[in-house]
Amino acid sequence: MSLPTLLEVVNLKKTFVRRSGSFLKPKKTDVYAVNNVSFSIEKGEILGIIGESGCGKTTTVRMIMRLMNESNGKILFNGQNLCGLSDEKTTKVRKDMQMIFQDPYDTLNPGMRIVDILMEPLHAHKPNMTKEEKYQKVKETTEAIELIPAEDFLNRFPHQLSGGQRQRIAIARAVILEPSFIAADEPTSMLDVSVRAGILNLLLDLREKMGLTMLFITHDLSTASYMCDRIAVMYQGSIVEIGETQKIIDFPTHPYTKALVSVVKDLNSFIENRETMILDGEVDSTKKTLGCAFVSRCPHQEAVCHNVVPSLEQIDKVQSVACHCFGSSKMGISERSGALV
Amino acid sequence: MGKTVLSVENLSTFYKTDKGISRAVENVSFTVEEGEILGLIGESGCGKSTVAQSILRLIEYPGKVVKGKVFLHEKELISASEADLYDIRWSEISVIPQSAMNALNPVHRIGEQIMEAILIHEHVSKKEALDRTKVLLELVGIDRERWKSYPHEFSGGMKQRVAIAMALACYPKMIISDESTTGLDVLTQSQVIALLKDLQRKMNLSIILISHDLPMVTSISDKIAIMYAGKLVEWASTDDILHDARHPYSRALLDATPDLINRDKKIVSIPGTVPNLVNIKSCCRFHTRCPFAFERCKVEEPELKEVKPGHFAACFLEEENHELTYTS
Known part of the structure; x- marks a missing residue:
C-alpha cells in the first residue's frame, strides 16, 4: 500500500441513449453502461476487472484510454486529469498508456507487414529516432515477446501468423513505446487453452521486466486469479466488490461474487445449492432500478435493496463491497468464514 | 456398468x-x-x-x-x-446446437417450433403437442405461457433453454x-x-x-x-x-x-x-x-x-x- 498511485478513476459515468418508439413519437431512454465507478491502481500492480x-x-477501459468520452467523472493518470484534455495533449499521454485488444484477427492491419505495424507507434511518437534505431527497437521488442529470430517474422503479413503469434505482435505494439500503463481487454478469450498460458506468462514477464502497471479485463475468474493482484467485480455498470485477489476468492462478500466464485471453485456444489446462490432473472440495463442493480437475482434481498442504491463500503484494509445485506445476520461473519464458498 | x-x-x-x-x-x-x-x-x-x-x-x-x-x-x-x-x-438422439440464437427460426413462435418437431415425429394431435410443449418449457424453467413468444423476446440464456426444450421434444x-x-x-x-x-x-x-x-x-x-x-x-x-x-x-x-x-x-x-x-x-x-x-x-x-x-x-x-x- 505504500506505492504511489498511477491511475485513479473517480465517479466515472457513461450513459448511452437508446432510441425507440415510432417515427412520430420517438422515445429516448438512457442506458447506464458505467455508473459511478471509482478505483485506483498503484504503480506495478495488476488490477483485474x-x-x-x-x-x-470494456466501456470503462475505453474511457480510460480516451477512445470514448465519459459522461461524467474524472480519470487521473499520474495526477493529470485526462477528461477534457485536447486531442493533442491526449496523444502525448497515450505514449505512456497503451492497449491490447481482444481479437488478434481484427486488430492488425492485414495489408501491413509486421515490421510496419510495429514501426507505426515509433513514427508517431519518436520522430527523433533514425530509421536504423527504429528497426533495432522493433527487432528487440519482437525478441522480447519470444518471437525468435525476429527476422523470420518481421516481413510476414498478419495472415501468415497463428492466433497466438498475432496476439504477441499486438502486445509488442503496445509495449514498444515502453509505456508505464497497459490496458488489456480480454487478451486471451479468443485463444486456445494451450496458447493462452503462453500469452498470460508473457504479460507477467513483461510486467517484471518493464515494471508495467496493468488493467486486465476478463470474464474468467481463474484467469483473473492467475494474473491479478487485485480484482474488481462489475455488475451492470457498477463495481460491486473490489479487493485483493486472495481475499475475493477465499471470502467473497457480495452475493454476485459469491455465486461467481462458487461456480468456478466447485460447480457441483453450485448446482446443488443454486437456489441459495442466485435467482433466475433477466438482465436489463435499460431499466433504471431505484435500488441495487442485482436485486432481481439476489436471494438475500430485503426492503432496503429495492429502494436505495448500495455504495461501495470498505470492510477491511483490502476489500470493499457494495451490498446492504453485508453485516446483517444472515450474511454475517460466520458465513464469510467459508460455509457458503 | x-x-x-x-x-x-x-x-x-x-x-x-x-x-x-x-x-x-x-x-x-x-x-x-x-x-x-x-x-x-x-x-x-x-x-x-x-x-x-x-x-x-x-x-x-x-x-x-x-x-x-x-x-x-x-x-x-x-x-x-x-x-x-x-x-x-x-x-x-438429438443435438443442442452451439448457438441457440441462430438455431431458432426468428419468424416463428418458439412454441410452434417445438410443436413442429413433435408433430413430424409422432402421431399426436396439435393440442397434445402444445400441451407437451408447455410441459417441456416448464421443465427447462420457462413460464409455460411464453410459448407464444418469438426468439428475439428472449435473452441468450433463455434461448439456450428453448433449444434444450426442443432437443427433448420427443424424449x-x-x-x-x-x-x-x-x-x-x-x-x-x-x-x-x-x-x-x-x-x-x-x-x-x-x-x-x-x-x-x-x-x-x-x-x-x-x-x-x-x-x-x-x-x-x-x-x-x-x-x-x-x-x-x-x-x-x-x-x-x-x-x-x-x-x-x-x-x-x-x-x-x-x-x-x-x-x-x-x-x-x-x-x-x-x-x-x-x-x-x-x-x-x-x-x-x-x-x-x-x-x-x-x-x-x-x-x-x-x-x-x-x-x-x-x-x-
Whole structure:
C-alpha cells in the first residue's frame, strides 16, 4: 500500500441513449453502461476487472484510454486529469498508456507487414529516432515477446501468423513505446487453452521486466486469479466488490461474487445449492432500478435493496463491497468464514 | 456398468480440400452408457464437432464419413437409410446446437417450433403437442405461457433453454450438446449446465458434452474423452484424467489451465502449433509438440489401448513403459 498511485478513476459515468418508439413519437431512454465507478491502481500492480458481457468493463477501459468520452467523472493518470484534455495533449499521454485488444484477427492491419505495424507507434511518437534505431527497437521488442529470430517474422503479413503469434505482435505494439500503463481487454478469450498460458506468462514477464502497471479485463475468474493482484467485480455498470485477489476468492462478500466464485471453485456444489446462490432473472440495463442493480437475482434481498442504491463500503484494509445485506445476520461473519464458498 | 447406449467404432471423417484430403477425424472409438455424461474435450479444430455431426449423419459435402460404425442401441447409423435416420433423429438422439440464437427460426413462435418437431415425429394431435410443449418449457424453467413468444423476446440464456426444450421434444435417450453453453455468461452457463444435469438425473439421459472448457466439463462429467488433431488421445473416468492422465497432451492441457484454488500453480503453454491435417503422414499427431517424443512417434501412429481397466490412451510411452516425468 505504500506505492504511489498511477491511475485513479473517480465517479466515472457513461450513459448511452437508446432510441425507440415510432417515427412520430420517438422515445429516448438512457442506458447506464458505467455508473459511478471509482478505483485506483498503484504503480506495478495488476488490477483485474471481471464481469459478464454488457456489464461495462470494456466501456470503462475505453474511457480510460480516451477512445470514448465519459459522461461524467474524472480519470487521473499520474495526477493529470485526462477528461477534457485536447486531442493533442491526449496523444502525448497515450505514449505512456497503451492497449491490447481482444481479437488478434481484427486488430492488425492485414495489408501491413509486421515490421510496419510495429514501426507505426515509433513514427508517431519518436520522430527523433533514425530509421536504423527504429528497426533495432522493433527487432528487440519482437525478441522480447519470444518471437525468435525476429527476422523470420518481421516481413510476414498478419495472415501468415497463428492466433497466438498475432496476439504477441499486438502486445509488442503496445509495449514498444515502453509505456508505464497497459490496458488489456480480454487478451486471451479468443485463444486456445494451450496458447493462452503462453500469452498470460508473457504479460507477467513483461510486467517484471518493464515494471508495467496493468488493467486486465476478463470474464474468467481463474484467469483473473492467475494474473491479478487485485480484482474488481462489475455488475451492470457498477463495481460491486473490489479487493485483493486472495481475499475475493477465499471470502467473497457480495452475493454476485459469491455465486461467481462458487461456480468456478466447485460447480457441483453450485448446482446443488443454486437456489441459495442466485435467482433466475433477466438482465436489463435499460431499466433504471431505484435500488441495487442485482436485486432481481439476489436471494438475500430485503426492503432496503429495492429502494436505495448500495455504495461501495470498505470492510477491511483490502476489500470493499457494495451490498446492504453485508453485516446483517444472515450474511454475517460466520458465513464469510467459508460455509457458503 | 450400465447398458451401452451409443458406441462409436473406428469413426473416420475426411474433408476434401483443394490441397488434398483433410483427415479431420480418424479412428475415433468410444462408448456412452445409459445415464452417463461424457465430456468431449479438445481445442478448436480438433474434430469434436465433426464427431458429433458424423454420429448424427449431418456431414455434408466436402466432408464424408469414410470408415467406421456408430451403434445407437442396436441400430447402426452410418449405413442407415435416410428414412431410418428420420425416425431416429429427435426421437432417440438429438443435438443442442452451439448457438441457440441462430438455431431458432426468428419468424416463428418458439412454441410452434417445438410443436413442429413433435408433430413430424409422432402421431399426436396439435393440442397434445402444445400441451407437451408447455410441459417441456416448464421443465427447462420457462413460464409455460411464453410459448407464444418469438426468439428475439428472449435473452441468450433463455434461448439456450428453448433449444434444450426442443432437443427433448420427443424424449430422446441421448443428447449431444455441441458447445451449447459457449458464449454465455459464466453464471448463465452454469445455470444451463445445472439444468442439463437435473434433466439427466430425472430422465436418465445420456449426454455427450462437447466443450473446450476443461474445468466446467471435468466438474460434471462421469467420463472424459480428449481429442487432439482429429484423434482421440485419451478416454477415461474424470478422476483418472484429473489425477492419472497418461497422454502427454492431456497432461499439458491440465497444466495450461489456471486453477482458482491453487493460485501458485504456474501454468505452462504447449509449444508449437497444431499440425495441418491435410495429407498428414502416419505418425503420432502430437509428436511435434511432445516433450517425450522419440523415433517411433514420428513414423508410426499409436492406437488407443487400454492402459488399465476403463482407461484408454493412445501413446507409445505406455507400451514402452516410459515414466512420464517432466525433466525440464
